[in-house]
Amino acid sequence: xxxxxxIAAICLPRGTVGAPPTPPSTPLSSPSLSxxxxxxxxxxxxxxxxILDVQNAFMEARPIRPQATPSYxxxxxxxxxAQGNLSVPDSGAIIDVINAWLSLRNSSGRNASVxxxxxxxxxxxxxxxxxxxxGIPAGSFCLFGAHTWSTGDTGDTLGSTANNNSHVCEDTVxxxxxxxxxxxxxxxxxxxxxxxxxxxxxxxxxxDTVAFKLGTQLMEDNYDALDGARRSLAPAGQHDSQPSAxxxxxxxxxxxxxxxxxxxxxxxxxxxxxxxxxxxxxVKHALGxxxxxxxxxxxxVLLVAxxxxxxxxxxxxxxxxxVDKRSRYVDKYITTNSNLTDxxxxxxxxxxxxxxxxxxxxxRGLGTCEDSAQCQSALNREYYCxxxxxxxxxxxxxxxxxxxxxxxxxxxxxxxxxCTDNGxxxxxxxxxxxxxxxxxxxxxxxxxxxxxxxxACCVLVIATRMCTRRRSLGLRxxxxxxxxxxxxxxxxxxxxxxxxxxxxxQDQVAVIKRxxxxxxxGASIFLDVDDLLSADNxxxxxxxxxxxxxxxxxxxxxxxxxxxxxxxxxxxxKPLLLVHESNPSKGGAPLEQLQQECPLELRDAVFGPPPxxxxxxxxxGAMRIVPWHRLNRFQLESLxxxxxxxxxxxxxxRKKGRSPRLYFPERSDPADYEFHFxxxxxxxxSQHNPGAVHVAELLAARVDNLDCPQQSRPLLETFxxxxxxxxxxxxxxxxxxxxxxxxxxSHSRGVGKVSRALASVVMRVGVQRTRLGRHRSKVAPSWPAxxxxxxxGRSRHPREPSGSSRPQLVPQLSRMHSFRSAxxxxxxxxxxxxxxxxxxxxxxxxxxEVHAAISAGVEVVVxxxxxxxxxxVPFEHFLQVTPEQLVxxxxxxxxxxxxxxxxxxxxxxxxxxxxxxxxxRKKGHGQAARSRCSASTPGGGSVPADLLAGx
Numbered sequence: 044x045x046x047x048x049x050i051a052a053i054c055l056p057r058g059t060v061g062a063p064p065t066p067p068s069t070p071l072s073s074p075s076l077s078x079x080x081x082x083x084x085x086x087x088x089x090x091x092x093x094i095l096d097v098q099n100a101f102m103e104a105r106p107i108r109p110q111a112t113p114s115y116x117x118x119x120x121x122x123x124x125a126q127g128n129l130s131v132p133d134s135g136a137i138i139d140v141i142n143a144w145l146s147l148r149n150s151s152g153r154n155a156s157v158x159x160x161x162x163x164x165x166x167x168x169x170x171x172x173x174x175x176x177x178g179i180p181a182g183s184f185c186l187f188g189a190h191t192w193s194t195g196d197t198g199d200t201l202g203s204t205a206n207n208n209s210h211v212c213e214d215t216v217x218x219x220x221x222x223x224x225x226x227x228x229x230x231x232x233x234x235x236x237x238x239x240x241x242x243x244x245x246x247x248x249x250x251d252t253v254a255f256k257l258g259t260q261l262m263e264d265n266y267d268a269l270d271g272a273r274r275s276l277a278p279a280g281q282h283d284s285q286p287s288a289x290x291x292x293x294x295x296x297x298x299x300x301x302x303x304x305x306x307x308x309x310x311x312x313x314x315x316x317x318x319x320x321x322x323x324x325x326v327k328h329a330l331g332x333x334x335x336x337x338x339x340x341x342x343x344v345l346l347v348a349x350x351x352x353x354x355x356x357x358x359x360x361x362x363x364x365x366v367d368k369r370s371r372y373v374d375k376y377i378t379t380n381s382n383l384t385d386x387x388x389x390x391x392x393x394x395x396x397x398x399x400x401x402x403x404x405x406x407r408g409l410g411t412c413e414d415s416a417q418c419q420s421a422l423n424r425e426y427y428c429x430x431x432x433x434x435x436x437x438x439x440x441x442x443x444x445x446x447x448x449x450x451x452x453x454x455x456x457x458x459x460x461x462c463t464d465n466g467x468x469x470x471x472x473x474x475x476x477x478x479x480x481x482x483x484x485x486x487x488x489x490x491x492x493x494x495x496x497x498x499a500c501c502v503l504v505i506a507t508r509m510c511t512r513r514r515s516l517g518l519r520x521x522x523x524x525x526x527x528x529x530x531x532x533x534x535x536x537x538x539x540x541x542x543x544x545x546x547x548x549q550d551q552v553a554v555i556k557r558x559x560x561x562x563x564x565g566a567s568i569f570l571d572v573d574d575l576l577s578a579d580n581x582x583x584x585x586x587x588x589x590x591x592x593x594x595x596x597x598x599x600x601x602x603x604x605x606x607x608x609x610x611x612x613x614x615x616x617k618p619l620l621l622v623h624e625s626n627p628s629k630g631g632a633p634l635e636q637l638q639q640e641c642p643l644e645l646r647d648a649v650f651g652p653p654p655x656x657x658x659x660x661x662x663x664g665a666m667r668i669v670p671w672h673r674l675n676r677f678q679l680e681s682l683x684x685x686x687x688x689x690x691x692x693x694x695x696x697r698k699k700g701r702s703p704r705l706y707f708p709e710r711s712d713p714a715d716y717e718f719h720f721x722x723x724x725x726x727x728x729s730q731h732n733p734g735a736v737h738v739a740e741l742l743a744a745r746v747d748n749l750d751c752p753q754q755s756r757p758l759l760e761t762f763x764x765x766x767x768x769x770x771x772x773x774x775x776x777x778x779x780x781x782x783x784x785x786x787x788x789s790h791s792r793g794v795g796k797v798s799r800a801l802a803s804v805v806m807r808v809g810v811q812r813t814r815l816g817r818h819r820s821k822v823a824p825s826w827p828a829x830x831x832x833x834x835x836g837r838s839r840h841p842r843e844p845s846g847s848s849r850p851q852l853v854p855q856l857s858r859m860h861s862f863r864s865a866x867x868x869x870x871x872x873x874x875x876x877x878x879x880x881x882x883x884x885x886x887x888x889x890x891x892e893v894h895a896a897i898s899a900g901v902e903v904v905v906x907x908x909x910x911x912x913x914x915x916v917p918f919e920h921f922l923q924v925t926p927e928q929l930v931x932x933x934x935x936x937x938x939x940x941x942x943x944x945x946x947x948x949x950x951x952x953x954x955x956x957x958x959x960x961x962x963x964r965k966k967g968h969g970q971a972a973r974s975r976c977s978a979s980t981p982g983g984g985s986v987p988a989d990l991l992a993g994x
Contacts, residue, residue, distance in 0.1 A: 078410030078421040080436040084401045086148045086155035089434065091308040094141060094159040095268055095315030095322050095351075096257070097246055098283070100127040100232040100239040101162075102316075105135035113244035114280070127239055128232040131317045131352050140350040140395070141314050142247045147397040149249065156306050157249055158299070160268045160315070161275075162233035163240055163256040165288045169212035170264045172228045214263040214271070233258070235288040242283050254282035255299050257321070259289055267324040269338065272299045300338045305603050307578070309342035309433045312392075314350035319358035322351050326362065330369050330389050339387045341433040341545070344369075346391045347400060363391050371408075409439035415462065427462040432572050442468050518562045518686055521704040527686075529565050530695040531589065537569040539689050540588035540617075542608040547596040547630030551671065555592070555622070558682055566689075578604070582611040590689045591617045593649070594671075596624040597632040600640040613648050618692045620685065621649070621668040629673065670945060676954060677947050679707070684946055716963040718956040719747035724869040726751045727901070729758055729892050731885040734913070735875035738906060738942070742873070745952045746961050750868070762895035765870060769900050871959060872896040876907045876939060877914035881924045890926045893934070903934065904959055906951075910944035 086092075099117075104126040107119050117124055148155045164170070210228075211221050220226040233240040242248060255272035257265035265271045274293035275282045285291055303311070311329060315322050324333070329344040331337030346366050353359025369389030390407065392400040405411045412418050412428040418439035419426055428437040442462035460468040460479035474482035520527050529538065539559070541552045549572075556568045569575075569584055581604070585591060591612040599605050612619060624631035638650055669684045683705055691702035726749055728739035743751040874880075874893065881889060896903060908915045918939070922930065940955045942948075957963070 078412050078417050078439050079402055079405040080411035080413055080417070082413065082436045083405035083411040083434070084398070086151045086401075087435075088154045089307060089309040090154075090312065091156040091158055091303065091306065091310070092141075092144055092148060092312050092314065093268070093325070094157070094246075094248075095313065095325060096160055096162050096317075097137065097141065097243050097315050098127075098161055098233060098239070099124075099241055099243065101129050101131050101134060102127050102243055103130045103132065103134050108245055111245055114246070114248075115241065115244055115284075117238070117244045124244075128230040131354055134316055134352050137314065137316075137350050137352060138243055138245050140347065142245075144312065144314070144347070144350070144397040144400075145247050145249065147401075153249070153251070156308060157252045158255065158302065159242070159248055159252050159282075160255045160257055160272060160299075160321070161240060161242070161283055162258055162321075163235050163283075163285075163288050164233050164258045165261050166234050167261065168234075168258060168264075169210050169217075169262045170229055170258065171210075171231050212262060212264040214265070216266055217264055235259075235290075236284070236286040240283060250279040252279070252282075253302060255302075256282075256288070256292065259292065266321055267328050267333070268321060269299050269325055269328040271295075274298075274302065301601075303338055304601075307603060309339060310345060311339060311342070312345045312347055314347050316352060317359075318351045318353035318362050319355055322346075323358070323362035326366060326389075330366065330387050332365060332369070337387050341387070343388045343390065345404060346389075348391050348393045349395055365389075366391050409441075411436050412439050413437070419462070425456050425460075425462050425468075430576075432575075435577060517564050517708065518683065518705040519708050521706050526564065527690050527703055527705065528693075528695040529563065529690075530693045531567070532694050535587055535589055537567045537584070537588040538563075538590065538693065539566065539620075539685075540569045540585055540591045540608075540612075541571075541594065542591055542605060542612070543594040544596060544599045544602045544605050547598055548594040548624070551596075551624060551630075551673075552592075552594050554678075555594075555682070555685065558678075559686065562682055563686055563689075581608060585611045585617060586615050588617065590620055590692050592620045592622055592685065592689075594622050594624065595632075595634070595637050595668075596630045597627070600637065600642065606642065606645075609645060609649065613645070616654070618653065619649060620688050622671050622681070622685065623668050624671045626673075634668070670943075670947065672943070672947065674941070676950050677941070677943060680947050680950050683707070716953065717747065718745060718953070718961040718963050720749055720869065720961055722748070722869065724749045724871065724959075726871045726873055726904075727758060727761070727896070728873045728875075729889055730754060731888040731892065732873070732875050733879040733885070734877055734908070735873050738875050739873050741948075741952060742955060742959075746956050746959070749961070758892045759895050762892070762899040762901060765899040765901065766895070870896075870899070870901040872901045872903050874903055874905045874934075875942075876905065876918075876921055878916045878920075879914060880921065881926070886924070890929070893929060897932065902959075904955065905935070905939040906942045906955060907939040908942045910942075913944065 102124070104123050107122050107124065145157065148157065211217060211226065217226060231239075254275040254277070255268060256275055257268060257272050259273055263271065273295060274297050275285075276291040276293055277285055313322060313326055313329075317323075326344060326346055327333045329337060329339060344366070346363065348363065351359075353362075366389040369387070371388045390404060392404055394400055394403045409418065409422060409426060413436055415427040418428050422439060425442050426439050427442060429440040430437045442456050442460075456462065456468040456470070456479045459474040459482075460470040463469050468479045470476070470479040470482070476482070517526050519525060531538065541556060543549060543552045552570060553572075556570050556573075559566055559568060569588055575581070575584070585608060591608070593599070593609065623634055623637075625633065638646065641649055667684075667688055669681050669688070671681050672678050687702050687705055690696050690705075696703055724746075726739050726743060728735040728751065730736065739751045743749050872893065880886070893903065907918060922935070925934065940958050941951060942955075943951050
């Protein structure tokens, strides 16, 4: 019967087999029940309790507790501990709340981290109202400006309007507040070694508490514990009793953000004082609501309402409102369809009690779960357990369509199916479709009339699949033309394991997996967000992998989990394949920086030569590092290199002792073609353009019928001769921009921006008769004479006023007719952009040569060097150093061809040849490529044979 349903689903248009149920007039209400995972309700290794500034300076007067033992002897007056200089209203009530959470943590195995902060100032700290420094006496607030602050509830003011101009803190927050007339200072408080700086004596901090100190620098203040806090290295129980603010502090680089990453924290429970200051700023930072990047990507920031108090209630409410707005849930519904967005999930726990707070947290939305059965038991069969990548549990979610299209007809699965573990509907008998919206008893009657159409559909499907296979984009082995053999050793599940840091590498390793799945059909590739069920299984997954790909991006060697994967790979003697992202704007970092960040004991194993049994054919013992590019043509080359390196370690090719040479089917890669001009072409390269002659040699070796003559005469004379030939042939008098062969993007026309499309400038310019005063010459002056006339009384980059009578040597681009004689060879000038282009006297000479080439109708080909070792600089540099007349004439109107080094050089060569307009043909159909370009040095020279072999 299900076969009949399938036949109808394939062959009949939707809506003809059976109409979907009529949706109700109002949306379904939220289910009244919810589920709560037992794992979610435990405080575990991914959790941290962050207790902010619960110290005497900020506490109200509170009674001595006869039934409790204080952590140190504290003086009391009439049975009360005196209030601090900056006491927060009702602050004493949070002690029991925090102690309850600490007790639950201890009873849960002490796996959760406990982190506490202290305000810990030097005696003359910049935030104090020191009267001898120009401030007002201690005991009141020092606010800058002609206004006072009110509590918002009673109208009582908090302080005077005096301020201490001579002692302003130098941190960014204080300086900004001071410039905006909102800077304030405080009475003496939390001075290192004083009672004011100590934790509340009844706060039950465990011995393994990690302490961080704020405001330890004389001229800097800290309102954000995630920015600038210093870790205390004092023994347990002595963090708050060091006599100096700077005693026993860790390196500033080890801040609280680093501590959270090292500990793998994904749930941060926040307590402390005060909600409207340190607590608020820290929570906003953690949620990514400030100018900083959120440190808990994919995690949760949880503000425990009963465990914190505010100085000003309305400011405290603003903080809790901001946290609530970052919640993933509205009522019972999840606001996103993703597994978990990168932004942390914010939530305010409002119930009293630690266990009750965890239950409230884990019951949000439709609740949390370990499996779909738990959701279906608490709700109904139309819900499933969707995994959360950051946690060991999932969340109950409504069933979705398989293709994730929106199907909202008032009932999930339309009441005709059950949700499966992957979130799809498993339809009841006689129903089909992603959400079981189609079918019913009428299907049986419809089957008989569709049998013929069914067989026709089958034939069409088979034919389409055969055609698709032939046109598959999968990589082929060069020797056989077949798909490569994908083999796995015994006990292996994955051909490739992708090791990366989430913050800077997650998006690109996802691209690598997706594109390799297309290029290597059947390849098994491990990616944590798709395949990792528990962080405890990382080492097991690496043991099941053939090759470990290390995606080198910023911060990789600072991640605890990345180092864990790397050490596991080295322990298992897995071949390492390094893929390097170098673009800092895309999360990359220089290779030298990454090598320095790599732990010393791992450096040789990671960046040194691989063991002899892991070396690839042709590597000469060096570790292969594949550059990663985002431009499509160059990215395909990176993927081809990754595929070759991976296959070389599989049993099939390891047995053969060599790596397979792969190519793209139907020669879709331009680098797999030879290029030629149907008629002779000449490529000129200037000796005043450093590196251009060598690059011209490479292009001439790549393209048949492209000549690069030795410069027996100056280029200016050559272009002057071409100009005169053009003039004698009756050429037009204007500029023309030829059709441009588009390549991949390397820069933007606008300064400081990067383009998304690449092209090469190919510009042909006609001879223009110049106007000298009111006299029109019948013959244009020679280029040296015209240049000499123009340079008199004019700067190198002139800006012509409107109506100027001076000759405009390179006018704006306009329409014209082509003037090049069909009988002469096509002429090109190579402009090779590197750090030395248009610099010094050679730059002046190059400027004259480019002007002369444009006037002579020579096409200018622009290449942009991308190798830092060969003088690569950002393209914005050339917009500053290129003579203004050339820029205004449109020299950079189209985009330059990127000139990459190493394995991507052949793609750059092919792209440049296409940009010049060369025709392509499959290799082997023409003469062998050879160099026809002499070197710029006396006696000439040729391209080395070993370099040509790589092209």
